[in-house]
Amino acid sequence: MSLSPSHSDHHTPSKGHAGLPFSRPPTPSVHTPVIGWVGLGAMGYQMAKNLATHSHSHPAGSGPVLVYNRTASRTEALLKELGHKVRVADSPAQIALECDVIFTSLGTDEAVKSVYAAFKAALENAKLDKPKIFVETSTIYPTLAGELDSLLSSIEHTHFLTAPVFGPPAAAAKSQLVMVMSGDYRSKKVVGYLVVPGVVKKVIDLGGNVEKAPTFKLLGNSLILGSIELLGEAMTLADKSGVGTDNLYEFVKATKPALRSFTSDFMPAAPFLNYGKKMLDNEFDGSKGFAIDGGIKDATHIRRLLTAHNSPMPVIDIAHQHLLTARALHQAEEAKGVAKNEILDWSALVAGSRVAAGRPPFTYEEETKVVKE
Known part of the structure; x- marks a missing residue:
């Protein structure tokens, strides 16, 4: 899988999954992406579980999903349930450093700000030789999305998407959520084919402005x-x-x-x-x-x-x-x-x-x- 997003929203459609508005990502590269997840609340737990469970469908046979939650009992429960399909991180910083695609699912805007500040602090002095995509799935106020995008923009090779979901935890457990995405087009393609159909059943594309999906x-x-x-x-x-x-x-x-x-x-x-x-x-x-x-x-x-x-x-x-x-x-x-x-x-x-x-x-x-x- 190529993780080299373009800043253009122009694309040539090709046949893909019925729940996706995107053509397929580029031909897989030699690099196997590492996937991370921060936040295992009622929604995040189910989504991370499904993402890890469907890892066989990830590009290039991706390894276990690296997960972090402030309350350790949630990560322990997921580890007990899924075993080798997940690994437990010590901090958000570890997720940011080790993973190529990082999902966040958090309860409040304050928690989101705190986690992304930790991401930036971890990456500021790191030498990145491959791109990273951050995917914010929480329900946040739209202007916060712009702030997070600006926060990460100073770090080379990073891309930020907003991708909130519709549906209760019961729908999340059954992979029946609807996700709305905004941000860089190539990044949306990569993420879309990671989450459909294992995590969500449909993605709605709202363009390049990261504030549109939260709105x-x-x-x-x-x-x-x-x-x-x-x-x-x-x-x-x-x-x-x-x-x-x-x-x-x-x-x-x-x-x-x-x-x-x-x-x-x-x-x-x-x-x-x-x-x-x-x-x-x-x-x-x-x-x-x-x-x-x-x-x-x-x-x-x-x-x-x-x-x-x-x-x-x-x-x-x-x-x-x-x-x-x-x-x-x-x-x-x-x-x-x-x-x-x-x-x-x-x-x-x-x-x-x-x-x-x-x-x-x-x-x-x-x-x-x-x-x-």
Whole structure:
């Protein structure tokens, strides 16, 4: 595999994978790329696992994936699960020095800044004889992408891509994510053929500006978050009116074929189905879904983006308020020792609608059922 990206976005298409908008990378070279992964949270763990598991399809028979996570128990768990398919790094600096393609999947913008600062510090005095591609898959504010690109640009032979993904951890486990990419075209080709189909099922190319993919990610998340907010309000009304949340959810399931006829796998059919079931069953375990802190971070980023472009989106303002309400209520329950879950899923934002309607936040009172004659 050639890892010598060009700065041109012009290319000649050729037949490739159905999930990729790119032609195949150049003919493999004598250099076998070393792949690294930093960040093994709920999403990163599954993605790194799939990347390592599908290493047989990597160019030139790439060796084990080098992984790092701040909490060592996560790397230990992955090593126990995959054995020789992964190696554990001592630091982000080791990943930067030893690897040719480096993926990052981190929870906050602050964590991303810290890790990339460590990358730069490690590479500043290193003599690089081959290129490196850094692939940021986290959900970050768009201007941070520009900062990271500038941070690495002073180091010769380095290239930076933004490549956030759509889908929950369950979709990540099944390699059913959708990835959006922006940055250098040749680098995108290299990375695209590493991740499809083993890690993601489809890549959407957004051009050379590295801020475009993070912007698109926030737009997509606004659709998902808005859908969850609308669903939470409707489920609350179904409860209070006596129609029944179970009946409303049956309607959602019945309209699934119609929804899927004009939507992707994630918007809005899946949020209505997946998060509707969580609201119906009051199952708000964030360790099995998308933690509410991540939802609040994303909602904050979306609102900041809306402000920057003078583009109001009231449903996100309301969803943000309900996320904060749910977290505050959960913290109050934790203080009393009665919290059901250690971490809340962001679908728990329904608590905001429920409390406003005079209902308990995370459970149902005895519902008034529809009397069927």
